[in-house]
Amino acid sequence: MAAVLFRHPVIHTFDGSGGPVDAILTVDGTITAIGEYARLREQAPTGTRTEDLPGAAVVAGFHDAHIHSATFARELDALDLRGVADLDEALDRLRAYLDAHPGDDWMFGGRWDSNTWAVPVQPNRRDLDRVSPVRPVALSSIDGHTVWVNSAALRSAGINSTTPDPAGGEIVRDSDGIPTGILREAALDLLDHVPGAADRRDVEALLTNAQHRLLSYGITHITDLDGEEVRDAYLTMRDRGTLALRVHKGIPVSALDKAVVDGRRTGDGDAWFTTGPVKIFADGALGSHTAHMGAGFTGDSDNHGIAVLSYDELQELVEKATANRIAVATHAIGDEANRLVLDAYEAVRGLTQRHGLRHRIEHAQHLRPEDVARLAALGVIPSSQPTHCTTDFRLAGRLLAGRDLANYPWRAFADAGAHLAFGSDSPVEPAEPMYGIHAAVTRQNRAGEPAGGWEPHQRLTVGEALLAYSFGGAYAAGIDDRVGRIAPGQYADFVALERDPVTEPATDLHRIEVLSTVVGGEVRYAR
Numbered sequence: 106m107a108a109v110l111f112r113h114p115v116i117h118t119f120d121g122s123g124g125p126v127d128a129i130l131t132v133d134g135t136i137t138a139i140g141e142y143a144r145l146r147e148q149a150p151t152g153t154r155t156e157d158l159p160g161a162a163v164v165a166g167f168h169d170a171h172i173h174s175a176t177f178a179r180e181l182d183a184l185d186l187r188g189v190a191d192l193d194e195a196l197d198r199l200r201a202y203l204d205a206h207p208g209d210d211w212m213f214g215g216r217w218d219s220n221t222w223a224v225p226v227q228p229n230r231r232d233l234d235r236v237s238p239v240r241p242v243a244l245s246s247i248d249g250h251t252v253w254v255n256s257a258a259l260r261s262a263g264i265n266s267t268t269p270d271p272a273g274g275e276i277v278r279d280s281d282g283i284p285t286g287i288l289r290e291a292a293l294d295l296l297d298h299v300p301g302a303a304d305r306r307d308v309e310a311l312l313t314n315a316q317h318r319l320l321s322y323g324i325t326h327i328t329d330l331d332g333e334e335v336r337d338a339y340l341t342m343r344d345r346g347t348l349a350l351r352v353h354k355g356i357p358v359s360a361l362d363k364a365v366v367d368g369r370r371t372g373d374g375d376a377w378f379t380t381g382p383v384k385i386f387a388d389g390a391l392g393s394h395t396a397h398m399g400a401g402f403t404g405d406s407d408n409h410g411i412a413v414l415s416y417d418e419l420q421e422l423v424e425k426a427t428a429n430r431i432a433v434a435t436h437a438i439g440d441e442a443n444r445l446v447l448d449a450y451e452a453v454r455g456l457t458q459r460h461g462l463r464h465r466i467e468h469a470q471h472l473r474p475e476d477v478a479r480l481a482a483l484g485v486i487p488s489s490q491p492t493h494c495t496t497d498f499r500l501a502g503r504l505l506a507g508r509d510l511a512n513y514p515w516r517a518f519a520d521a522g523a524h525l526a527f528g529s530d531s532p533v534e535p536a537e538p539m540y541g542i543h544a545a546v547t548r549q550n551r552a553g554e555p556a557g558g559w560e561p562h563q564r565l566t567v568g569e570a571l572l573a574y575s576f577g578g579a580y581a582a583g584i585d586d587r588v589g590r591i592a593p594g595q596y597a598d599f600v601a602l603e604r605d606p607v608t609e610p611a612t613d614l615h616r617i618e619v620l621s622t623v624v625g626g627e628v629r630y631a632r
Contacts, residue, residue, distance in 0.1 A: 108132045108153035109626055111597075112142050115162040115605055118591045119568050129163075131597035134376070134625035138593055156628075160620040162605035164571055165591050166325025166598035167538040168578025170488050171467055171528030175308055175331040175338075178315035180532045184214030187247065191222045192232060199244075200236050211261075212237070215244030216532070217253065220392055220500050227277075230256045230286025243296060247496075248390035249533055252288045252296065259284055262295050271295065273386075273413035290389050290411050308338040316350055320630035322537045323600035323619040326351040326588060328528065328578060330384050330434070330467075333360050343377045349629045351598070353582045355381040355434060361426060371432040371462060372583045376596065376625070379584060382432035382465060385422055386413040388442035391470070391497055391504065396439035399473070402504045410439050416449070423449045423464075427456050432583070434465040434488065440510055443472045447479055454483060463583050465526070468493065469518075471501070472511045481521035486581040488526045489515060491544035491570075492534040495551075498559035515545055515573075516563040526577035527570070538574050542606065543615035545570040551615050567606050567614070597626035 109131050116126040118139065128142035130149055138145055146155075184202040189195045195217055203212065219225050233242050233255035241258035245251070259265070266282045274291025276284050288295065312335070319327065329335060329352055342348040356364045361383050369380045389395025389411045394402060397410040414422070419435070426433050433450070437443045443466060450457070450464050457464060466480070469487040480487060494501075494513035501512060511517050518525055527545065529536045540551065545565045548558030558564060565573070579589025588596045601621040606614055622630040 107134075107626065108150045110142070110145055110149050110153050110155045111158055111163075111599075111623070112155055113158040113160075113163045113601065116591060117162060117164050117568075117571070117607060119572055120590070120592060126591075129591060129597065129599065131626040134597055134627070136591065136593055136595050136597050139591060158601040158621055160601040160603045162602050162607065163591075163599050164602065164606070165575035165589060166600050166622065166624065167323045167574050168326035168328070168589060169319075169324050169528045169531070169536065169538065170328045170526040170578035170581055171490060172327050172329055172531050172536065173331045174315055174319070174327055174329045175311060175335045177532045177536060178311035180214070180216075181315065181318070184212070184244070186215055186217040186244065189217065189222070191224060192219075192226060192228055195228070196232060196236050199233070199242070203237060203240070209240055211241045211243065211258070213243055213245075215253065216247045217244060218247040218392060227285075227287065228253050230254060230259060230284070233286065246393060247533060248392040250290055250390040250393040250395055252293050254286050254288065254296075256286070258296070259286065264288075264295055268295075273411060275411070289393055290386075290395055290413055308334050309341055312338050312342065313347060316348070317630070319536060320350060320622045320624070321619060321632070322539075323602070323622050324350060324536065324538065325598040325600070325622060325624045326353065326578060328353040328355060328381055328582060330355040332357050339378055343375075348377050350624055351377055351588065351596075353379050353381040353578075353584070356383040356431065358383055358385050358422065361422065361431070364431060365425070365429045370430040379582065380431075381582065382434040383422070383426045384467070385419065385433060385435045387419060387435050387437040387446050388413055388439050390438055391500060394504070396471070397437075397442035397445075398439040398471075399441040399444070400508070403506045404504075409441070412442070412445075416445050419445060420449045420452060424453055427453045427460065427462060427464075430460045430462065432462045432464055434467050436467045438468050438470045440471050440473050440476070443469060444476055447476055447483065447485065450483055450485055451479075457484075461583070463581055465581055468530075470513055471505065472514060474509065474511050474517075477511050477514055477517045478521050481518065481523040485523070486526050487518050487523055488528065488581060489513065490528050490530040490534060491515070491541040493530065494559065495544040495549060496534065498550075498555065502559070512560055512563070514563050515565050519565065519569060524577060524580050525569075525573040526581035527573040528578065537615075539606075539617050539619075540615050542567070542570040542574060543611070545573070546611045546614060549612070553612060567611070571606065598624050
């Protein structure tokens, strides 16, 4: 039996008791008691060692409720086009990257956002051809819903003027019907099976490297929404004893039938690995102008976005998953997409309750006000990523001007009784939870914009934001009985912070550093 008494003068439990807590007693990786150090020292088992935690405060370990961890891992050393001022700077950065990484294999990277360029032009294949005429290049947009490719990539993928648009996707074409090099939504799948297009580096090695970075951010648990190869790698890491953070592993919709045959059930697993929800896409993204809206975008009134699935297809998938005790996590950004997803969830409400499932909407960005209350009444989890709001507020304000919409409505969700689950959507956004907590509390980006916060009536308190980033992810996963809080019976997962977020000015929350991360009663990261 391994017993450790962790001590710190400021331990935030946010349990409403108000009692003093300056110690956490753990036995074999589980919290057995919390309270005053002197009392816990007396009741601790013989041989218990005391460990003093550093910093100004201790909080529950962060659960990133929406992350693409293998993609995050791959992009740690990939070309990053965030923050470039214009097309020319993007091409200069690509040229420098290619010079530093020579070869003839496919080159991936990106995270470009032409909406923020000084001249917001739509890039095309000819731009990339000037830098890389032979080597295939595929650059994802910042939201991951558009890919910008060169002519070599189009040839390798067999995409030409006769290639039809896939259902739920678009091959953007010029006036002559020739692909421009911009692929949207389901058209991205046309690159999946190209020889040489897949990243063939060892997934387990990538994830082992990435988990250290995540632990350094205070992340003790993730809900991963990457593919089946990531599931296999995490299970291998668990079996080898090298998995140092907990994984709730989502199921891609392409693997739903296999998951049903395999008998997977959401929440099944052990302390380190549990089966998550099936991930479905209902629409696109705001930055790609493909979010499914009830009305056209301002300045583009004929564009209502893209419904990636028809309602019948969506309902069929929701029913299949629910009937087989698999929760559903549906990506929905636009108000029409959110309405249709709620309709599909409402249709299976009785079955959902009988199986004890918690369905989710991933992002839940723009809703009709009446759908906020409906979401809460149905017990649906809004799985949100706060930094999306502070990245997109200018774009949202422009494209959705004058609409009666609840935008990134965290306050409204909380007041309606919904259980918020926060994450990052990394690598779309940075994975650091304190960035998300800052965004949720201030509704500002890390440069302090806009003054006073965007739609500040939707702000949360620090305590609410911290809970959404710990307990919220566990609740959404249906495993909150054993993880997500600092409380007896919970896994001993907590984080020591350099400064106390409860007393720190809200505008400085994103500057708070993680000093120590404890998972299962062991220090897995120390700065």
